[in-house]
Amino acid sequence: MWKISKHALERIEERGFSKDDILFVLNSKFPITVRLHSPVEEDIELFMGYSGSKHMLIPVNIKTGNVITVRPMRREERKYFEKRSKE
Numbered sequence: 001m002w003k004i005s006k007h008a009l010e011r012i013e014e015r016g017f018s019k020d021d022i023l024f025v026l027n028s029k030f031p032i033t034v035r036l037h038s039p040v041e042e043d044i045e046l047f048m049g050y051s052g053s054k055h056m057l058i059p060v061n062i063k064t065g066n067v068i069t070v071r072p073m074r075r076e077e078r079k080y081f082e083k084r085s086k087e
Helices: 006-014 019-027 075-085
Strands: 032-035 044-051 054-061
Touching: 006 019, 019 044, 019 054, 032 075, 044 075, 054 075
Parallel strands: none
Antiparallel strands: 032 044, 044 054
């Protein structure tokens, strides 16, 4: 179902993640997802999750299943993620 773009593959390697880390978060039954409300990006959802000790944010085009990029969560995103994880 998921298609990992060339750009995302480059970021995975550059940022010390693995393809397995990404697929673990995307296929998890408990990822925190946030739908972007931008009309320009209405098909994009952000998957927030972690694999091992790596917290990551993964923007995905939900219509195509295309993983756009992967990056570490920023401080405020991680606080939000941790708060939502405890709910």
